[in-house]
Amino acid sequence: DAGVIQSPRHEVTEMGQEVTLRCKPISGHNSLFWYRQTMMRGLELLIYFNNNVPIDDSGMPEDRFSAKMPNASFSTLKIQPSEPRDSAVYFCASSQQVSGNTIYFGEGSWLTVV
């Protein structure tokens, strides 16, 4: 089992640039989550997809953030334009169902905006 695969693992970009983070969930999982981890706020849920449909995006910080899941095996999180305060580790996670099943995390994408 390949696990949840994220790319890029590390990205350094300049303020104002567009950033796209990618995620491939575990095959057969129908729930996908994007989390952000910072020292100040810990692990926060940004958005949750179920069967490729966004169910709750209330954690998305602002309009600069958007997420898509065009099919069951791929999701993107886009930041446009990026700002230094977006610097964080972004985790993608997936599970078969949320209730009663383990949620598995990818290795994270370390984003630095300078």
Add this chain to the structure above:
Amino acid sequence: GIQVEQSPPDLILQEGANSTLRCNFSDSVNNLQWFHQNPWGQLINLFYIPSGTKQNGRLSATTVATERYSLLYISSSQTTDSGVYFCAVVMDSSYKLIFGSGTRLLVRP
């Protein structure tokens, strides 16, 4: 919303020592997981344990759902156990995995 509190916030152990980490939560849950975040930032599943007791090698966990707490036991600690241990829960009729603030563990050789 649900509150997830972990204690202690920081813990330093000598290699070989045992420890108990605690997670208290403020509402009934249908999912509780323990994670280890290693020094490289990876979040590794340790246990899915909404109730009962499980063991995996030197680690074991117990959740008493009726009293709204879970315990993670680490026996014969090793330096590779260092990192941050997170408890995370999903409330009944919800889907959001809510994380505690973690216990930062350092195991010294």
